[in-house]
Amino acid sequence: MPAKVNCREASRLLSVACERALEAGESEALQYHLGRCLMCRNFESQLKFLRKAAQRFSTED
Amino acid sequence: MSTTPVTDPRFAEIESHRPYLVRYALSQLRDGQLAEEAVQEALLAALESISSFGGKSSLRTWLTSILRFKVIDLQRRAGAERQLFDAAQVDAVADDEAWLDDLFDETGHWRIPPQAWSDPEACLEQRRFWEVFERCLDRLPGAAGRIFFKREILGEETDAICKDERITASNCWVILHRARLGLRACLEKNWFGAGAEGAR
Numbered sequence: 001m002p003a004k005v006n007c008r009e010a011s012r013l014l015s016v017a018c019e020r021a022l023e024a025g026e027s028e029a030l031q032y033h034l035g036r037c038l039m040c041r042n043f044e045s046q047l048k049f050l051r052k053a054a055q056r057f058s059t060e061d
Numbered sequence: 062m063s064t065t066p067v068t069d070p071r072f073a074e075i076e077s078h079r080p081y082l083v084r085y086a087l088s089q090l091r092d093g094q095l096a097e098e099a100v101q102e103a104l105l106a107a108l109e110s111i112s113s114f115g116g117k118s119s120l121r122t123w124l125t126s127i128l129r130f131k132v133i134d135l136q137r138r139a140g141a142e143r144q145l146f147d148a149a150q151v152d153a154v155a156d157d158e159a160w161l162d163d164l165f166d167e168t169g170h171w172r173i174p175p176q177a178w179s180d181p182e183a184c185l186e187q188r189r190f191w192e193v194f195e196r197c198l199d200r201l202p203g204a205a206g207r208i209f210f211k212r213e214i215l216g217e218e219t220d221a222i223c224k225d226e227r228i229t230a231s232n233c234w235v236i237l238h239r240a241r242l243g244l245r246a247c248l249e250k251n252w253f254g255a256g257a258e259g260a261r
Contacts, residue, residue: 057195
């Protein structure tokens with residue numbers, strides 16, 4: 001059974017995952033949480049969108 | 062100045078990147094006058110050395126790399142003392158967890174749960190969306206806005222950012238996290254959320 005994390009911690013891990021590979025324990029805990037939390041899944045897709053939008057922003061006029 | 066080749070056909074092309082360059086300079090310097098000064102110097106330098114631009118990178122990337130040095134130069138001129146003070150301030154921002162308490166309750170749940178955004182990709186084609194995006198970027202606290210811009214918009218590596226800002230990688234991540242949470246909340250409120258412009 002993976003460690004339990006709350007949304008505050010899960011969102012932090014999602015953000016950290018944009019910067020470095022998560023450790024096995026972190027990753028398991030995050031996946032376990034995401035499997036049960038729609039709000040954090042929304043946040044996860046929004047992070048991906050933010051990164052895409054930011055990259056696009058550099059070419060927008 | 063008399064040597065500035067204003068007749069060069071690339072002059073207009075260089076000028077067309079000015080709004081973007083001002084945006085970049087503002088995000089780093091947070092001072093309208095200094096930002097204009099940095100851009101002006103960068104554009105003049107670019108015009109003088111346009112012949113060395115090989116076209117390997119895009120013109121905008123080349124201009125931004127020139128501007129980057131001007132910005133660092135201006136930051137240095139503003140005083141080493143202020144830089145150190147800034148680094149300390151950035152660390153303080155990273156250590157301060159109170160802002161997270163505004164977003165999460167005592168049990169670590171979202172106070173305002175992130176909604177599902179409908180068709181975000183389509184927004185990328187809408188001019189108004191970019192205006193909202195830019196306003197939201199401007200509203201990020203100083204260090205968060207500056208570091209997010211470097212990391213996500215310019216695509217700089219975290220290592221390089223840490224070195225420039227004289228902060229640790231983990232503080233850099235905390236600040237990026239803060240910027241992402243802030244930007245997300247601002248976009249939801251002003252664009253994607255119920256009743257907001259993009260949801261209509």
